[in-house]
């Protein structure tokens with residue numbers, strides 16, 4: 001089919017139009033034609049991949065005021081609306097005519113009508129930017145193509161940092177995911193994010209916060225989860241990191257809910273991804289790639305001592321977009337938890353700020369956007385089109401009261417069900433609303449779930465069955481507190497848990513059997529503390545951290561059983577694994593009481 005490009009004649013400048021034509025992708029032209037008709041931009045800027053085009057976007061971001069230049073070369077700052085500082089769960093809808101438990105849905109026609117009306121004419125007087133990207137490495141079986149349309153130079157600038165440009169790959173009618181974003185009037189009451197699964201398209205309007213506007217990040221995740229379930233692979237909210245054991249580097253994926261440990265965990269090993277992973281099976285091996293090539297990371301609490309790698313990236317010249325931190329008069333930035341002296345005054349997302357106001361200088365979900373290549377711990381395989389073999393999977397939560405710092409599952413299905421699918425975690429500032437409430441968040445992915453958890457979990461369980469040797473599954477919790485509300489671990493302790501997990505993967509250490517999985521021996525952790533951190537590790541600390549609160553674990557298991565029993569067609573393995581876990585815990589309660597010290601179990 002031949003589709004005319006005439007509608008772009010007066011809108012596009014330079015030779016971009018010719019390039020577009022030479023792709024021979026009528027799907028693409030049809031899509032662009034529809035968006036142009038809908039949004040009515042004054043001009044269209046195509047990003048076909050040249051450095052000049054990227055420079056043009058950086059310039060536009062400054063000219064439009066969406067970014068402000070800072071004093072360090074390559075650094076800019078962006079502010080989102082005060083009511084648009086995080087992902088807007090309540091304004092985000094999966095368009096489907098069937099209700100899905102735990103998923104915010106809207107009937108498709110109703111949702112489409114609503115969003116198309118909001119987008120109608122939204123780009124009048126504005127330029128429309130079009131980016132052509134690859135999720136995952138190019139020339140790779142993992143690759144998924146995606147087009148972003150937006151009237152925000154900040155959004156397309158972010159995307160140029162976070163995703164691989166792949167204009168040429170769109171040749172010959174290749175399929176692609178579609179993202180249509182407009183700042184609209186920036187009227188937060190009219191903020192809407194609509195995910196149209198049937199058409200692989202996501203629309204987003206009246207928002208600029210990247211989690212709501214940068215299509216290829218969390219909006220694409222909804223589409224790729226569905227694609228993965230249909231095709232039998234995994235699209236996950238996970239970091240990908242290499243950790244050293246005694247025999248070499250082992251790659252892990254690590255799933256933690258937003259604001260609870262992915263980026264921080266990816267900084268203590270060899271970095272491939274800090275937020276997302278595509279995992280596919282090849283010849284019986286699970287292999288993973290990063291859909292992204294950049295980091296959109298939380299900045300609060302980043303300081304030189306705990307986070308030396310990120311600190312360096314944020315202080316050297318190079319491309320950095322800061323968002324929602326404090327800008328000082330001399331063009332510098334400041335954020336809470338940096339452990340630097342607080343400036344007297346400055347400018348933040350709410351306007352002028354002064355120390356006397358007593359208000360925080362930066363938002364708790366303030367972030368930085370940077371390319372992966374800025375990180376000194378970047379792994380050699382970060383762009384490997386074949387991915388890396390995954391030996392372990394970590395599911396971590398922010399749980400202040402119950403879960404022990406590290407546990408290893410008995411098997412793939414035990415781990416998938418009783419650790420991954422049973423995640424409950426305290427909510428953080430990455431989502432608009434009240435923080436710190438414990439919420440059900442299986443695989444740290446509930447916010448992005450476009451289909452029933454039954455289907456999603458069935459795919460997970462089946463995926464493991466196709467593997468020659470499934471990765472070991474670990475449950476982590478960095479956030480356990482004592483009765484005085486004090487954290488029982490320091491941030492660097494995560495290095496111990498990952499070192500132990502790496503040793504378990506290579507089978508160079510034993511573990512203690514418990515009703516919830518295998519846990520470390522005191523002597524092993526003591527040796528690791530000495531070797532990895534040069535620190536002593538006391539029996540008292542170990543006992544506090546690894547005492548298993550059986551009664552609370554039982555309550556948790558029963559809560560989760562209650563949730564999954566409500567689902568129709570839940571795989572029988574899900575209830576089966578949970579019931580077995582419940583029986584094991586009850587059995588241990590009758591032997592040991594409501595909680596049990598690891599020293600007792602060691603001897604059992």
Ligand SMILES: Nc1nc2c(ncn2[C@@H]2O[C@H](COP(=O)(O)OP(=O)(O)OP(=O)(O)O)[C@@H](O)[C@H]2O)c(=O)[nH]1
Pocket residue numbers: 256257258259260261262263264265274275296297298300301302430478479487489490491492494
């Ligand atoms: N107490 C404690 N806090 C930690 C630890 N590790 C990380 N944090 C804090 O957890 C918060 C978020 O961590 P990140 O690793 O950036 O979270 P993330 O999972 O990448 O979050 P998203 O980018 O929203 O998906 C930061 O405020 C850190 O300071 C730890 O070991 N202990």
Ligand SMILES: O=C([O-])CC(=O)C(=O)O
Pocket residue numbers: 086087210211212217218257258259275296430
């Ligand atoms: O999507 C965002 O806004 C940032 C992020 O990584 C998350 O919240 O998980």
Ligand SMILES: [Mn+2]
Pocket residue numbers: 237258259275
């Ligand atoms: Mn995330």
